[in-house]
Amino acid sequence: MATPERFRETIPSDLQEAERVQERIISLLETMEFGARDVFGMRLALEEAIVNAIKHGNGMDPSKSVEILCEIGDERALVVITDEGPGFDPKDIPDPTDDDNLEKPGGRGIMLMKAFMTRVEYNERGNTVTLEKLRENGEESED
Amino acid sequence: MAGERRLDIEDVGDVTVARFIDKKILDENNIQKIGNQLFGLIDEDARRKIVLDFSNVEYLSSAALGKLITLNNKMKKAKGKLRLCGIRPDIYEVFAITKLNTVFDIYDDRDQALTGF
Structure with missing residues (x-):
């Protein structure tokens, strides 16, 4: 079994930097021959998580940063994202699929x-x- | 309208077909530009029948979904109709998970979306 690929990066609250790190993780997944579906899911999850960290966590404050830890091995891909915000309780986010929320623009990430x-x-x-x-x-x- | 074009626009009779140029509709900046162009079709050009063609789109974020919902709400207020088409299975799953497949009028392809519109 190959040694997992690991890296840690700290980026400023900048969406272009976020995209650069995302691409770094995605190309690592592709190098490690993860399937298209895994790559699709990871790209989507990374986008949501890093954008949340920058926008909602750090409030786009350029003096605050986001730390991203990535470890990709034969069995799994693991990404840990930490912002400098006060944090939140995911249970406070309303269910976007409730009838009352279905036509509201936010809350699906x-x-x-x-x-x-x-x-x-x-x-x-x-x-x-x-x-x-x-x-x-x-x-x-199959498709 | 400010900003670069992110959609190919074509008129088919009284229907406007707007095809996304980008493969990824992810980042805020891009979504903002797309939103502006689409809102302009309703507000400035007074189009009331729009087909959104997703055949180029490989990735979509929740921010993009939010923009589509705002567009749909805007269109309803203007008493117009919005149809979506050409959504590949991966992306359709995103709509299904969030139950937005029940909010939007979705067709397999452009021809089907244009039929009877």
Whole structure:
């Protein structure tokens, strides 16, 4: 079994920097031959999680940064994202699929992360999110 | 209207077909530009039948979904109609998970979306 690929980066609250790190993680997944579905899910979850950290966590404050820890191995991809915000309780986010919320524009990011990742976990303070994706069996999807 | 063009616009009879140029509709900046161009079709050009063609789109974020919802609400207020088409299975799953497949009028392809519009 190969040694997992690991890196840690600290970026400013800047969406272009966020995109650069996302691309770094995605190309690592592709190098490690994760399937298209895994890559799709990870790209979506990363976008939501890092943008949340920058916008809602750090409030776009350029003096605050986001730390991203990435570890990709044969079995799984793990990304841990920490912002410098006060944190939040994910339970406070209303269910976007409730009839009352269905036509409101916001509040779908966390739901999408949970749908596409194997595990999404927040720390107690709510300023660190862990995204874990186990490699799916059978890399060839039906479509 | 300020900002670069993010959609190809074509008129088919009284229907406007707007096709996304980008493969990824993720970042805020891009979504803002797309939103402005689409809102302009309703507010400035008074189009009341719009088909949004997703056939180029490979990735979509929740921020993009938010913009589409705002567009749909705007269109309803203007008593117009919005149809979506050409959504690939991965992306359709995003709509299904968030139950937005029940909010939007979704068709397999452009021809189907234009039929009877």
